[in-house]
Amino acid sequence: MKNNYEGLPVAKNEILTAAFEDLTSEGLGVAKVDGYPLFVVDGLPGETATIKVTKLGKSYGFARIVERLTTSEDRIPTTDVLGTRVGTMPLQHMRYSAQLAFKQNMVVQDLKRIAKLPNIKVHETIGMSNPWGYRNKAQIPVRGKDGKLVTGFFRKGTHELIPMENFHIQDPKIDEAIIKVRDILQEYGIKPYDERKNIGNIRHIMVRRGYYTGEMMIVLVTRTAKLF
Template sequence: MTKGIAPVTKNEIVEVIIEDLTHEGAGVAKIDGYALFIPKALPGERARVKVIKVNKGYGFGKLIEVIEKSDERIDDIPCPIFQNCGGCQLQHLSYEGQLKQKQKQVRDVLERIGKITDVTVHPTLGMSEPWRYRNKAQVPFADREGGLVAGFYQERSHEIIDMNACLIQHEENDKVVQAVKEVASKFGVRGYDEKSHKGTLRHVVARYGVNTGQLMVVLVTRSKELPNKTNLIEEIREKLPNVTSIVQNINTKRTNVIFGDQTVVLWGEDYIYDMIGDVKFAISARSFYQVNPEQTKVLYDKALDYAELNGSETVIDAYCGIGTISLFLAQKAKHVYGVEIVPEAIDDAKRNAKLNGMTNVDFAVGGAEKVIPWWYTQGIRADTIVVDPPRKGCDDALLDTIIKMKPKRVVYVSCNPATLARDLRVLEDGGYKTVEVQPVDMFPHTTHVECCSLLIYEGK
């Protein structure tokens, strides 16, 4: 490729060999070193592609024809809206192929970003039945000429693909969406219009306790007013006999953030309950709770395994949320300290500890990078620190704190391999050795992968 000049032009049809997948699930082809990203193409395939966008160093293509197929390609895709919906990216890749690809993604990113080449990345732990696993649905509603529509957004757009079922959602979530669509249509509740900021119903959030059978329906509305509220509640209860909680969340802002600040229980309980292993959790409308409880237990069992607890250890959980990992660890540790910056999450964590009769756990509100050093001044010494940060990874100050405290073990649970790799590099430079990484498939048929990593302090 001549420097600065792309070897392809827009609308050109080219024949390419797909070499790899991006972390977003697009196939990668190279033309004279120039990268072309092609959604729905798989490694090893030869394909005809239409160039649809040309940038200086890379371009995008549309798959026209697969000339030579990958052995991992699935032609008989069960989801009727897969080609348009942005919810799943990998249904065209066999499940075994997905697991291999996620292991490769983790290994590649550790080497490229973290410069970590001597670590064991285990095969991805998958599901025996990788469908209908999500216990929570967040579905946008809108008005169309034919009435209310509800579904997921088309890939790279805010155009809703109307749907009757989603094959990665639990069936109970589908029932909620359909019931609310029917009842809201009957009583003239209008869907929300992003452009005009009019209409009432923005989203419906369904939460299902897979192990308890309890169901929560959350109606996210643009205003406090909810037309025909009483009739709406009565008919939702009729259509969903196992519903235990109907909640309204009010979001008045022009935003694509789902929840607003005000939440009101319209009928039933404030919480539903669910179990992960032997630990019971109370889940409110806005609680963070893992959406795949079966794989969450797999992930947390691995974290517990890496922590190697025998009952004498003090453990700090640096991003504890509603206490999910903390309470898992408290089953085996002498004492667990959890810290979280969201006050409502700490309220839930304390409630969950009480719910399980666990007295060997304490929770504090604040930034981990501030609270943990304060604990240190109070004489608290952690044998193990567990971190489960958001996608952006750990705060720099927290990583510095871990390096200064020098706990023997760090167990890093991550939902983003790129920020995991970045943070592992920092910890390795501070005296830690990454021993092994276990990818876990929490979100089959999507490109997302969770990891649990074990680091041991070796000193500088």
Template structure:
């Protein structure tokens, strides 16, 4: 590309100054920014330019001349090839500091919020084996089934025996499915040819209960030798309570199809977070790190400062996880969620916990909550936990019009959090404090809980 200070495949020496929001090292060559996966701030490295754009490029780490004090030895044998984690090469305390800084920089740069109280990131005592759900694509190599996560920026499956951030049960399930399905001649799905049967193995584990669900995602309705396959899985895996088939015959990289049926056992497994019990189905969204979820939700409950007299609205309520936490201390909680199945699960979870001070509605938060407001339903506290794209502008304007005393914003994306906080601040709220929580150790993701108080 004309006008750039280097060419593709050129090797250069870089001093790494920072980490990007994706966890890549950031260095500059003659003023031109290069992102280098695997490099850490403070390191002097040799890197090879791999992809060059007008404003920035990517480079491969070839040699570390001077390692950073925060560099760690990744314990995972396939870490450098697998795209599941980005930060195993970084000391855990340094990861927590990076995540707090990421939040601070987003608030300052995007939200124009200076000097906010941002607490140190709440980390884990043991930041391994924390995921209760694995979604593992299945492929074939030399006639045998393989299963693992994709290599970074590709659809090449890296076969794995164990994943150090998944519950051990998930490893056991994937290994058993590969072996038993392979024995019965079940073929893996081939994306290119849109042929073969087994697309993904999804596992869910109740950390508190030990219950296990296995979901076989298939490109077709019929599983050869289904009864024998199921029987062998039941015998091989202690704790399995549910074996489910999900049928996805579309040419898509979306994991689940529309049809789900139970092959053996129950439709649900159960887990608890704090004192609240949850039923989890094959399609339920349930937080993947129950230990840190409890800490995050306790913080949301603390920020809500409930006395038992408040009406609370929980926007984006999912299967009712935050709603039911809040209902322990609130007069009444109103939850809204766009996915009908999630609302059915939320109602079931309310019954399961014998909570009758919660009401759940299906629909877009930005449509339902303004309707509630027009009908005269006002909230003392509003809790939002939106997807990565953040809150809809219409919802933010309704919150501002409703004038709740407190807004608790749970976020999985510091950039959209900062954008939305700016709108709420302009609408008469003061951002009091933010608590980052490390929900996904060894990745670049950070969850936050922010408290806004009406000025």
């Protein structure tokens, strides 16, 4: 097999066994082959897996898990696999206390590498009693499917919309509002935006909800100044 770049220790579509050493800032597991990092969705430090290389770059590549061989003690059941596919919940498979420690370490490493401040004390991340349904703002894309308006989120790294109605990390009232607004737009025959043809109208539904008041602000992001 040939590499896209000469001198790389792995090739595209190669299947190998690797150990995850770290996480990226986006929550991807990091496995290294002769110092060359491969970023893998759903990999946790301390785990080993059979992986398949999917994409190569000069400095790093990407792979996917074929079979998990060992399991981290920080791994927990996934709430919704769609949240992993679109990247809205990239660490949902990781114990919350471990997530907090990961975020603390991210700040420590950024201070060392970027700010050149290695001796700054970084306190433990303050968590929540319930780390779900906490976001009070959402901007959700709208597209068309089978003649209907569909709301959801783009598959990570693409513009392919995956239909979703429960985002889990947003205030549930926001999820409900998005569905109601989408259905009203459908009732009035509003056309969804098609970015390939640059036609249609409604692009996003944005909702913000006041934590204390419960009041909502709804914004429609459109291609044109008028809906009709």
